[in-house]
Amino acid sequence: MGKDKGPSFNLKTPKGTKDWCGSDAILRDRIFTTIADVFKRHGGTALDTPVFELREILAGKYGEDSKLIYDLQDQGGEICSLRYDLTVPFARWLAMNPDVRNIKRYHIAKVYRRDQPAVSKGRMREFYQCDFDIAGTFDAMIPDAEVMRIVSEVFEELGWNGRYTIKINHRKILDGVFQVCGVPEDKIRPISSAVDKLDKMSWADVRKEMVEKGLDGAVADLIETYVMNKGGRELLNKLLQDERLTANASAKAGLDDMALMMDYLEAFNVLDKISFDMSLARGLDYYTGVIYEVVTEGSAPAVQSDAPEAEQLKKASKKGKSKNPEDEDRSDDPTLGVGSVAAGGRYDNLVGMFLPKAQIPCVGISFGVDRIFSITKARLEREQNAKSLRNSEVDVLVMAFGGKGFTGMLKERMDICQKLWSAGIKAEFSYKSKPKPQQQFKAAEDGGIPFGIIIGEDELAAGKVKIKEMGLDKDHPEKEGVEVELASLIPEIQARLAKKQGGSVVSLAQQLQGVQV
Amino acid sequence: MGKDKGPSFNLKTPKGTKDWCGSDAILRDRIFTTIADVFKRHGGTALDTPVFELREILAGKYGEDSKLIYDLQDQGGEICSLRYDLTVPFARWLAMNPDVRNIKRYHIAKVYRRDQPAVSKGRMREFYQCDFDIAGTFDAMIPDAEVMRIVSEVFEELGWNGRYTIKINHRKILDGVFQVCGVPEDKIRPISSAVDKLDKMSWADVRKEMVEKGLDGAVADLIETYVMNKGGRELLNKLLQDERLTANASAKAGLDDMALMMDYLEAFNVLDKISFDMSLARGLDYYTGVIYEVVTEGSAPAVQSDAPEAEQLKKASKKGKSKNPEDEDRSDDPTLGVGSVAAGGRYDNLVGMFLPKAQIPCVGISFGVDRIFSITKARLEREQNAKSLRNSEVDVLVMAFGGKGFTGMLKERMDICQKLWSAGIKAEFSYKSKPKPQQQFKAAEDGGIPFGIIIGEDELAAGKVKIKEMGLDKDHPEKEGVEVELASLIPEIQARLAKKQGGSVVSLAQQLQGVQV
Incomplete structure (x- = not known):
C-alpha cells in the first residue's frame, strides 16, 4: 500500500523541532529524573496539564510575545492554542480548583513558541521546561528561601559542584530605587528593562538608552550608584543604612524581605551560592517580589535574537573581558552563550487574572533543561566518559x-x-x-x-x-x-x-x- | 493588571482533555516508570519526537480515522498536525535515519484524536501511549517472542500477578483460513473485520454480518469451524495436521511462524500467558504477521462508540455470560469495559511508505496507560492502601x-x-x-x-x-x-x-x- 507514491514526502521534523534519541535522550532523561527527585524531596506534587488550552486562557498574558503562540485550526468546536509556558496553565488550574489554597507543584513538559529558531544555540520552537512553584499564603520569605535551596540542590546533584551563582534582587527594591532617584512613574518599566541589559551591555550604553528613553542624565547617574552594586549581606547592610532609600516604602519593604531571606538562606546553608545583584530586573511584568536568575561560570549572557551580536560577545570575552585564563581555548565551547540556566520569582497577582476573588500568592522557578543539557553533555564529553553516552543501558x-x-x-x-x-x-x-x-x-x-x-x-x-x-x-x-x-x-x-x-x-x-x- | 476584566474566562480544559494532579499523577508516573524500566531492561532506546508533524507525514496512514487528526492553524510557514499515534512518527524517523538499520526503541508520550470523548470510560482526546518496537531484519519470530516476554514482565511488575491473557494470532493464518474457506479476495478485509467482533458479538450475529456483506452462508459456516478455536500448542498441532490448511501457502507460513513462536515463548517462560485465538483480527491494515491483544480477567470487551451497547454488555455479563461468581457485585467496577490494555503486531511495510527503498520490518506493542491506570487505581482503592494514594511523597x-x-x-x-x-x-x-x-x-x-x-x-x-x-x-x-x-x-x-x-x-x-x- 502506498508503494506507488514514491518518496514524495518531505522527510523532516517541523521547523524548530527535533527528534531526541539514543545517548542524548538518555542523558536528558537522567537530568529530568535528577530534577524531579529534588522536587519530590521538597514535597512537590506533580501536575500535568493538556498541551493545548482554550485560546482565551492564554490571551493577554504574554504581551507582545502573544504573536509567538501556536494556534490550533478551527475544526469546529473550541478554539485552542498550544501552551506557551507552564505558569499560566498552573494559574488556570489553581483558579479552577478553589479547594486548593496552597500547594507545591512541579511540572516537567514541553512548551511551544513560534520564535525564530536557533538550533545551534538550543533555541527551539518546541522545548522542555521544568517548573517548581509554591502557591499559598505563608509567612514572608519562607517559601522563597526554600526555592533557592531547591535551585542549589538541583545543580549540586547535576554535578555542577558549586560552579553556579544565583543572582537575586527584589522588584520592590528596584522600584524604590527608581522612585528615590526620580524616575517618573510611567518610565519605571522601560528604565527597568534598560537596567536588565547590564549583564550584556556596558553602563555607558545602558545610560545612553535611558537618556534616549527621555530620562534626565542626572537621574541616570544617580541610578548608576545603586544598580552597579552586587554582593551579599554587606551590601544589604549598606542599603539599610541609606536613609533616603529606607524612607521609601517600597524600598524599605523590599530590603526587609531581603534581610529575612538572607537569614533563611543561611539556615538552609545556601547563602554562599547567592549574589544580591541590583541590576537584575527580569522581563516579565507579573513579578511582584523577589526575582532570581542562575548563571554558570564561563557562560556568556543570553543573546536572544541576534546571531552576529553573539559572535561579537564571544570575541569580546576572548579578548580579555574575563580574566579566567582558561577562556582562550573555549571559543567553540557549547556552554558559552547559553545565558541563564534557571530563573523565576514571586508573582502574587497572576491567579487573580483568572479569578479576582482567588488571589493566591505564588513563587517559583523554571529550569531551562535544554541549556542544562548542553552544558552537562559538554562536560561529560570533555571527561571522555563514553559509558554515560551510550545509546542504551544494557549491562x-x-x-x-x-x-x-x-x-x-x-x-x-x-x-x-x-x-x-x-x-x-x-x-x-x-x-x-x-x-x-x-x-x-x-x-x-x-x-x-x-x-x-x-x-x-x-x-x-x-x-x-x-x-x-x-x-x-x-x-x-x-x-x-x-x-x-x-x-x-x-x-x-x-x-x-x-x-x-x-x-x-x-x-x-x-x-x-x-x-x- | 487584568483585574478589570473580571471572571469572563471559561475556566476549563479543552473538551476531551484533563489535568492530572496529586495521587493520580503519582500513580500514573509510577506506572510509566515501571513500564520504562522493563523497556530499558530489554535494550530499549528512548525516542522523543515532536508533538506535531508535517501534515503530509500523517496523510494516508489512518484511512477513515484521518478526520480525527488535529491540525495546527496555518500561521505562515509549514502545515502541521498533532501526532495521532507514535508508530507513524517512528516510521518517519527510521526513514530519515538511513544509518539506523535496526533498533529497539521505546516512546512514552501523548497522542491526539478529535474523537467523541467518553471521559468516564477513559476515552480522551489527549492520552498517553507507551510503545516498544523492534525494527530490523532478524531471524524469524525471535523479536516477536521477546515482545511477548516484555508484555508479561510489564504486567507482572505492575502487580497483575498472572491475571491477564495475551491473545495472539497471525495475519497469514487468518488470510489462509479465509482463502481455504473460499472467501473472495476482495472480501477478505471486511470478513476479517467481522470476525474481529467475536469478542463482543455472538457467532450468530457475526455470521449474519458476513452474509449481509455478501458472503455465502456455507463459506461462513466453514469459517466458524476455524475461528471459534482458541488454545495453545494442541490447537497449533491440530491445525498443522489439517492438510487443506497446510496446502495453503499463507496459512502454512503463518503456522510455521506460530510453531517457532511457541518454542521461543517456552524458552522465555511465558507460554502459559498466551492464548492462540483464531478470532483475533485487529483493525489496522498495516499488520503483516503476528498480532496480539492483552485482556485482563473481568474486563469486558472494548466498546468504541456506543454507550448503550456497553450497558447491555455489562448486564449480559451480570446475567451469567461469565461463570465467575464474583461478577455479581462488580457492576460499578471501573475495570469493566476497558477492553484491551495493550495491543500490537508485526508491520513490515510501514517504513517503506516513507522510503520505498528502505524496507525495514518492525514488530511492536502499545500499552494503553489510561486503562492500566484505571484498573491499578481501582485495585489499590479496594485494598485501601491509602499510603499509595497520597498527594506527595514526603516522608x-x-x-x-x-x-x-x-x-x-x-x-x-x-x-x-x-x-x-x-x-x-x-x-x-x-x-x-x-x-x-x-x-x-x-x-x-x-x-x-x-x-x-x-x-x-x-x-x-x-x-x-x-x-x-x-x-x-x-x-x-x-x-x-x-x-x-x-x-x-x-x-x-x-x-x-x-x-x-x-x-x-x-x-x-x-x-x-x-x-x-
Missing part, C-alpha cells in the same frame, strides 16, 4: 560460541536472558539463530555493553557459564573471562555490576564530581 | 513544640530540614514562623506523612530530638516518639524509613501482590 550480552556443528544455542540464550530479566538485569542476545562469535563480540563493543555471558555446549552441559568483562587490559587476570556455576550466575553477575558501578547506577553528580566547567 | 515533617514564650524555632527547623534534604530524605516543615502544635500534627496526618521529627528548645540545647512515627497504636511502645541524639538523627530516620518500606520504596508489584482483580 549484559548473552553469547554462545561453538565449534563444528554448532547449533547456535538460541533457546539456551533465551533461557539465560529470561533469568537475567527476571532478576531485573538489563540483557540482550543476538536475534540470529546461529550468530558468529565475532558478530556477538562486535555487538557488545559497539553497544558499550560492559559484560558478556558466554555459553558453550559442553560447559552448559556441565552446569557452567563464563562471565567476561569487556574491555579489560590484556594482562588482567580475568581478561579471558571467569567460569561460574550456572546456578550462581545471577548473584555473580549482580556482584560484578555493583562493583563496576555501571552508568545506570552512578548519579550525574558522581559522574561529574570534580569536573571543571 | 518526614519537621515540627517544633514549645511552651510560653515559644519562638517557633523556624531556623532550627530549617537547619534540620536541610540536613535531611542533603541526605536525600523527603522532608517538609510548616511555612509559619510560629506554628501551633495541633496545626503541625494535622498537616502530617492530612498528608499521610509517616514520620515526624519534633524539636523543643531544651531538648535541642541538650543535643536531642524526637522521632515520632505517625499513626501507631496507642499501646505501641514508641507511640509517644523516641528521643535520639541530633548527631545520629539521619541514620536513625533512615533506618526507620527503610524498615517501614514507605510508598516510594515499594514497587507496584509488591503493593499489589496477591490482590485479586
Whole structure:
C-alpha cells in the first residue's frame, strides 16, 4: 500500500523541532529524573496539564510575545492554542480548583513558541521546561528561601559542584530605587528593562538608552550608584543604612524581605551560592517580589535574537573581558552563550487574572533543561566518559560460541536472558539463530555493553557459564573471562555490576564530581 | 493588571482533555516508570519526537480515522498536525535515519484524536501511549517472542500477578483460513473485520454480518469451524495436521511462524500467558504477521462508540455470560469495559511508505496507560492502601513544640530540614514562623506523612530530638516518639524509613501482590 507514491514526502521534523534519541535522550532523561527527585524531596506534587488550552486562557498574558503562540485550526468546536509556558496553565488550574489554597507543584513538559529558531544555540520552537512553584499564603520569605535551596540542590546533584551563582534582587527594591532617584512613574518599566541589559551591555550604553528613553542624565547617574552594586549581606547592610532609600516604602519593604531571606538562606546553608545583584530586573511584568536568575561560570549572557551580536560577545570575552585564563581555548565551547540556566520569582497577582476573588500568592522557578543539557553533555564529553553516552543501558550480552556443528544455542540464550530479566538485569542476545562469535563480540563493543555471558555446549552441559568483562587490559587476570556455576550466575553477575558501578547506577553528580566547567 | 476584566474566562480544559494532579499523577508516573524500566531492561532506546508533524507525514496512514487528526492553524510557514499515534512518527524517523538499520526503541508520550470523548470510560482526546518496537531484519519470530516476554514482565511488575491473557494470532493464518474457506479476495478485509467482533458479538450475529456483506452462508459456516478455536500448542498441532490448511501457502507460513513462536515463548517462560485465538483480527491494515491483544480477567470487551451497547454488555455479563461468581457485585467496577490494555503486531511495510527503498520490518506493542491506570487505581482503592494514594511523597515533617514564650524555632527547623534534604530524605516543615502544635500534627496526618521529627528548645540545647512515627497504636511502645541524639538523627530516620518500606520504596508489584482483580 502506498508503494506507488514514491518518496514524495518531505522527510523532516517541523521547523524548530527535533527528534531526541539514543545517548542524548538518555542523558536528558537522567537530568529530568535528577530534577524531579529534588522536587519530590521538597514535597512537590506533580501536575500535568493538556498541551493545548482554550485560546482565551492564554490571551493577554504574554504581551507582545502573544504573536509567538501556536494556534490550533478551527475544526469546529473550541478554539485552542498550544501552551506557551507552564505558569499560566498552573494559574488556570489553581483558579479552577478553589479547594486548593496552597500547594507545591512541579511540572516537567514541553512548551511551544513560534520564535525564530536557533538550533545551534538550543533555541527551539518546541522545548522542555521544568517548573517548581509554591502557591499559598505563608509567612514572608519562607517559601522563597526554600526555592533557592531547591535551585542549589538541583545543580549540586547535576554535578555542577558549586560552579553556579544565583543572582537575586527584589522588584520592590528596584522600584524604590527608581522612585528615590526620580524616575517618573510611567518610565519605571522601560528604565527597568534598560537596567536588565547590564549583564550584556556596558553602563555607558545602558545610560545612553535611558537618556534616549527621555530620562534626565542626572537621574541616570544617580541610578548608576545603586544598580552597579552586587554582593551579599554587606551590601544589604549598606542599603539599610541609606536613609533616603529606607524612607521609601517600597524600598524599605523590599530590603526587609531581603534581610529575612538572607537569614533563611543561611539556615538552609545556601547563602554562599547567592549574589544580591541590583541590576537584575527580569522581563516579565507579573513579578511582584523577589526575582532570581542562575548563571554558570564561563557562560556568556543570553543573546536572544541576534546571531552576529553573539559572535561579537564571544570575541569580546576572548579578548580579555574575563580574566579566567582558561577562556582562550573555549571559543567553540557549547556552554558559552547559553545565558541563564534557571530563573523565576514571586508573582502574587497572576491567579487573580483568572479569578479576582482567588488571589493566591505564588513563587517559583523554571529550569531551562535544554541549556542544562548542553552544558552537562559538554562536560561529560570533555571527561571522555563514553559509558554515560551510550545509546542504551544494557549491562549484559548473552553469547554462545561453538565449534563444528554448532547449533547456535538460541533457546539456551533465551533461557539465560529470561533469568537475567527476571532478576531485573538489563540483557540482550543476538536475534540470529546461529550468530558468529565475532558478530556477538562486535555487538557488545559497539553497544558499550560492559559484560558478556558466554555459553558453550559442553560447559552448559556441565552446569557452567563464563562471565567476561569487556574491555579489560590484556594482562588482567580475568581478561579471558571467569567460569561460574550456572546456578550462581545471577548473584555473580549482580556482584560484578555493583562493583563496576555501571552508568545506570552512578548519579550525574558522581559522574561529574570534580569536573571543571 | 487584568483585574478589570473580571471572571469572563471559561475556566476549563479543552473538551476531551484533563489535568492530572496529586495521587493520580503519582500513580500514573509510577506506572510509566515501571513500564520504562522493563523497556530499558530489554535494550530499549528512548525516542522523543515532536508533538506535531508535517501534515503530509500523517496523510494516508489512518484511512477513515484521518478526520480525527488535529491540525495546527496555518500561521505562515509549514502545515502541521498533532501526532495521532507514535508508530507513524517512528516510521518517519527510521526513514530519515538511513544509518539506523535496526533498533529497539521505546516512546512514552501523548497522542491526539478529535474523537467523541467518553471521559468516564477513559476515552480522551489527549492520552498517553507507551510503545516498544523492534525494527530490523532478524531471524524469524525471535523479536516477536521477546515482545511477548516484555508484555508479561510489564504486567507482572505492575502487580497483575498472572491475571491477564495475551491473545495472539497471525495475519497469514487468518488470510489462509479465509482463502481455504473460499472467501473472495476482495472480501477478505471486511470478513476479517467481522470476525474481529467475536469478542463482543455472538457467532450468530457475526455470521449474519458476513452474509449481509455478501458472503455465502456455507463459506461462513466453514469459517466458524476455524475461528471459534482458541488454545495453545494442541490447537497449533491440530491445525498443522489439517492438510487443506497446510496446502495453503499463507496459512502454512503463518503456522510455521506460530510453531517457532511457541518454542521461543517456552524458552522465555511465558507460554502459559498466551492464548492462540483464531478470532483475533485487529483493525489496522498495516499488520503483516503476528498480532496480539492483552485482556485482563473481568474486563469486558472494548466498546468504541456506543454507550448503550456497553450497558447491555455489562448486564449480559451480570446475567451469567461469565461463570465467575464474583461478577455479581462488580457492576460499578471501573475495570469493566476497558477492553484491551495493550495491543500490537508485526508491520513490515510501514517504513517503506516513507522510503520505498528502505524496507525495514518492525514488530511492536502499545500499552494503553489510561486503562492500566484505571484498573491499578481501582485495585489499590479496594485494598485501601491509602499510603499509595497520597498527594506527595514526603516522608518526614519537621515540627517544633514549645511552651510560653515559644519562638517557633523556624531556623532550627530549617537547619534540620536541610540536613535531611542533603541526605536525600523527603522532608517538609510548616511555612509559619510560629506554628501551633495541633496545626503541625494535622498537616502530617492530612498528608499521610509517616514520620515526624519534633524539636523543643531544651531538648535541642541538650543535643536531642524526637522521632515520632505517625499513626501507631496507642499501646505501641514508641507511640509517644523516641528521643535520639541530633548527631545520629539521619541514620536513625533512615533506618526507620527503610524498615517501614514507605510508598516510594515499594514497587507496584509488591503493593499489589496477591490482590485479586
